[in-house]
Amino acid sequence: xxxxxxxxxxxxxxxxxxxxxxxxxxxxxxxxxxxxxxxxxxxxxxxxxxxxxxxxxxxxxxxxxxxxxxxxxxxxxxxxxxxxxxxxxxxxxxxxxxxxxxxxxxxxxxxxxxxxxxxxxxxxxxxxxxxxxxxxxxxxxxxxxxxxxxxxxxxxxxxxxxxxxxxxxxxxxxxxxxxxxxxxxxxxxxxxxxxxxxxxxxxxxxxxxxxxxxxxxxxxxxxxxxxxxxxxxxxxxxxxxxxxxxxxxxxxxxxxxxxxxxxxxxxxxxxxxxxxxxxxxxxxxxxxxxxxxxxxxxxxxxxxxxxxxxxxxxxxxxxxxxxxxxxxxxxxxxxxxxxxxxxxxxxxxxxxxxxxxxxxxxxxxxxxxxxxxxxxxxxxxxxxxxxxxxxxxxxxxxxxxxxxxxxxxxxxxxxxxxxxxxxxxxx
Numbered sequence: 001x002x003x004x005x006x007x008x009x010x011x012x013x014x015x016x017x018x019x020x021x022x023x024x025x026x027x028x029x030x031x032x033x034x035x036x037x038x039x040x041x042x043x044x045x046x047x048x049x050x051x052x053x054x055x056x057x058x059x060x061x062x063x064x065x066x067x068x069x070x071x072x073x074x075x076x077x078x079x080x081x082x083x084x085x086x087x088x089x090x091x092x093x094x095x096x097x098x099x100x101x102x103x104x105x106x107x108x109x110x111x112x113x114x115x116x117x118x119x120x121x122x123x124x125x126x127x128x129x130x131x132x133x134x135x136x137x138x139x140x141x142x143x144x145x146x147x148x149x150x151x152x153x154x155x156x157x158x159x160x161x162x163x164x165x166x167x168x169x170x171x172x173x174x175x176x177x178x179x180x181x182x183x184x185x186x187x188x189x190x191x192x193x194x195x196x197x198x199x200x201x202x203x204x205x206x207x208x209x210x211x212x213x214x215x216x217x218x219x220x221x222x223x224x225x226x227x228x229x230x231x232x233x234x235x236x237x238x239x240x241x242x243x244x245x246x247x248x249x250x251x252x253x254x255x256x257x258x259x260x261x262x263x264x265x266x267x268x269x270x271x272x273x274x275x276x277x278x279x280x281x282x283x284x285x286x287x288x289x290x291x292x293x294x295x296x297x298x299x300x301x302x303x304x305x306x307x308x309x310x311x312x313x314x315x316x317x318x319x320x321x322x323x324x325x326x327x328x329x330x331x332x333x334x335x336x337x338x339x340x341x342x343x344x345x346x347x348x349x350x351x352x353x354x355x356x357x358x359x360x361x362x363x364x365x366x367x368x369x370x371x372x373x374x375x376x377x378x379x380x381x382x383x384x385x386x387x388x389x390x391x392x393x394x395x396x397x398x399x400x401x402x403x404x405x406x407x408x409x410x411x412x413x414x415x416x417x418x419x420x421x422x423x424x425x426x427x
Contacts, residue, residue, distance in 0.1 A: 084129025095163035219286035228355035231348035273374035
């Protein structure tokens with residue numbers, strides 16, 4: 001008569017119940033049998049659980065149960081050979097692994113910021129094969145609706161777009177859901193950092209020079225307005241970088257401070273940012289005043305081999321961009337408390353933008369201005385001209401007319417025929 005009921009429960013020597021597919025070989029080694037495409041596969045281990053003691057003389061190995069978990073992951077991968085079941089967070093992590101060693105620490109910090117957003121959002125746990133273009137758009141729209149600024153949304157998309165493109169390049173996906181232009185999806189609420197006028201710059205600097213509180217920052221403010229240096233470049237300047245005999249500033253690095261208060265020296269923002277910056281006598285005078293007033297610390301602080309930073313805080317550490325951002329804001333607030341005609345927002349970057357605009361208005365050769373600004377792309381420099389308004393156009397027309405009249409007068413004197421507008425345009 002045939003036997004009925006469940007098969008007998010198998011146990012090991014410790015009387016532990018063995019799962020389906022598990023067995024113990026004659027030599028005491030644990031074995032797990034599974035199938036892939038109908039073919040049997042085996043894994044072995046001297047331990048059933050991770051807490052089991054390894055038999056004497058045996059090489060360290062994962063327990064059988066740990067190997068089974070790995071097999072389960074591998075089987076999922078085999079069931080999804082295109083890896084479309086990969087989660088968005090995992091795809092981003094895979095992409096960043098290919099980038100992290102080639103980027104600066106500040107960029108690495110931005111990557112971590114994006115990963116944290118994805119970890120907190122449902123979108124990050126979705127399968128990449130399920131993401132449609134509309135899903136990608138709705139995700140970015142949702143971020144802005146939740147209060148994220150345009151710059152944040154742009155940063156998140158700046159990681160997701162190349163990550164999904166990598167999936168396309170790896171033949172995991174046929175098309176990237178992030179191939180659209182961001183401008184047509186979310187509202188750009190970024191406030192344009194306009195340059196201030198020469199008159200505003202003059203009034204602000206005069207106020208700081210004569211104020212009992214902000215007079216100690218006057219020289220630094222003046223330098224930033226008249227050199228166009230990035231604030232990280234200015235903070236990174238050391239005494240050795242300032243050549244007052246030849247009136248040249250050496251810019252080949254920048255100072256950064258990370259969110260964990262770690263100080264570090266980085267190369268300039270672009271290769272073009274490394275430059276020798278000629279300065280005027282007025283700027284040189286300001287540097288002399290700063291160096292004369294600079295206190296000599298008991299111990300010079302070193303950051304990645306650099307020391308002698310021109311501005312130090314109360315602890316003797318070099319000051320960073322955050323310090324100067326606060327000072328500009330407080331100085332502007334104090335100015336606006338006193339004067340009826342209000343001063344617009346001023347930041348270190350607005351100083352840089354103002355310098356570039358002033359040089360452009362003065363007719364400086366764009367390539368020369370590109371060098372002074374440390375721009376790698378002439379287009380960035382040329383975009384400064386987009387901030388020139390009606391008054392600038394009028395002044396330029398008057399200047400051109402005066403130049404034309406002067407040339408016409410010269411031609412009369414030399415007996416040459418007058419220069420026509422057509423000929424003048426050709427010149």
